[in-house]
Amino acid sequence: MADTQVGVLSCSGEEFLGGTIVRLATRKVMEELRTDKVVTLCLPLYIAGGDEEREFAKTYPVIAVDGCSKSCARIATLKYSGEVRDTIVLSDLFGEDVVLSNIVSARDLKPEHYEMVDKVAVEICKKMDAILAE
Numbered sequence: 525m526a527d528t529q530v531g532v533l534s535c536s537g538e539e540f541l542g543g544t545i546v547r548l549a550t551r552k553v554m555e556e557l558r559t560d561k562v563v564t565l566c567l568p569l570y571i572a573g574g575d576e577e578r579e580f581a582k583t584y585p586v587i588a589v590d591g592c593s594k595s596c597a598r599i600a601t602l603k604y605s606g607e608v609r610d611t612i613v614l615s616d617l618f619g620e621d622v623v624l625s626n627i628v629s630a631r632d633l634k635p636e637h638y639e640m641v642d643k644v645a646v647e648i649c650k651k652m653d654a655i656l657a658e
């Protein structure tokens with residue numbers, strides 16, 4: 525399984541704190557915690573994309589990481605590519621009222637928000653490791 529990669533598809537909600545947190549957490553996993561093990565796509569490109577993008581979840585086991593219970597990344601993956609191996613929804617971790625609070629960009633984040641990023645990144649890594657260990 526050494527060469528196996530896991531697809532991590534995060535939602536792209538820019539209007540809510542949850543969307544910002546999932547994007548930063550996915551990036552942290554990709555760039556720091558599990559380099560070379562993550563394949564990811566920009567969700568809007570995925571939704572707008574052609575066959576190559578739509579092959580994403582057919583090629584890689586996918587973890588959908590969503591900023592709130594609307595679960596845009598999970599729904600898009602199910603609709604366009606098929607199976608979702610696991611999911612993370614930030615409202616389950618922090619509460620819907622927190623993830624839908626109105627902080628928009630990474631510029632406005634406070635230390636407690638970066639702690640949330642770290643927690644989500646760890647959750648992604650746990651799920652990735654479980655898939656990679658199969």
Ligand code: SF4
Pocket residue numbers: 535536537538540542543590591592593594595596597
């Ligand atoms: S899951 Fe929630 S935060 Fe993410 S894009 Fe959808 S509505 Fe926005």
